[in-house]
Amino acid sequence: MRAAPVRLLAVLAAAPLLMATNRCGVYVEATENLQFFEPVTRVVFDVHHGSITGTMYPRPSVYIKRHTSGFEAGVGEYGQAVEGDELQLTGHCAIAHECWFDHMIEAPPGTSLDFTFRDGYIELSEFDAEIHAEVGKGRFIGWEIAAPVVDLSYGTGDVTIEFAAAPERVTIAVGTGAVTLTLPAGSYRCTGAPAPKVEGITCDDAAAAELDITVETGAVVLRGV
Template sequence: MRAAPVRLLALLAAAPLLTATNRCGVYIEQTENLQFFAPVTRIAFDVHHGSITGTMYPRPSIYIKRHTSGFEAGVGEFGDEVVDDTLELTGHCAIAHECWYDHMIEAPPGTALEFTFRDGYIELSEFDAEIRAEVGVGRFIGWEIAAPVIELSYETGDVTIEFAAIPEQVTIAVGTGDVVLTLPAGPYRCDVTPAPELDGITCDEAAAAALDITVETGAVTLRGV
């Protein structure tokens, strides 16, 4: 089933700018306020370059503000569509690094999140369903996260998460960057490379909560509260 979003506001401002290397003609600035009332349990972003700032909020719909910017020649295809129970948002660049898609989202409890970025910044608060991300270059910050499952893959980027509840499974793979997790104090099944700095966390092979973390170049810190 596909459902069209209710578009509350669309503003397009374009102005000619001075010629620069690979940057000439019209520069696009577009902001959309989107609201989706169709039943959705997952939001999936497929974005080349951009950012996400989001929070869980008890509302009857999903609200997203999307800001698109870039020179006209560099901005590619972007859009949104509800397919079955998933809201799919795309933001592609016709020329690499020549467009940017910034998002602000509010989603009700129980909404899972999935991100695919070439590069970008993700900051989330209070979400309580699965979170998955595959990112080239970027950063992930989570506040008061209660997701039972988190799966993140970064070629380059720091990951910082404060948990409001003990997760079932956290899987993080980082090429270059640091991982800092603040978790409810207690035992965790730790499969962590390199050896983590522990503060208030106990690694126990018999624990139910699993931390599977691999950092090729960087450090891992596990803190308990």
């Protein structure tokens, strides 16, 4: 069956707001409401500078609001496309740090997420499929996460996740920052460095679920509930 076309519901603003004497010239802002009815199971973000806030929601489509801001000369290429069962969103800056792409996403159960950011803020709640992120600088916050696999790589940034269900595998690598995980009480195979501060769970080399957490400069805290 042929996939339905991408549907742009509304463009709220797409005109220059003010003139500036900066070398970049005109400052622009644009907000788009995007809804995708194709059978998407994976959403991929490739963004230079921006943010994501999102939640899993029982709906028949993936809904995304994107707000683009920056100097006209600094805003590069951005857009969206569906390839097979994968939704791809891009937000690139022609001049570093002179554009920003803020997103809000609602996606149905079973939708996995993949993020690539130079810098950005990610906050998610209730997602139940795999989550991957590669971020230069930023912060990751997760609430009531039920993903079986979480794989995050941060050059600089703090990671805080509260799990609603015990994950199968969590792999987190941070250059400078702190990692704090709140997990269902039980046994986990704890690997990586430095040695974590452990409260309310058991680190057991024979456990099936793995927590592989590496922080070069910073601390790791594993809490059970």
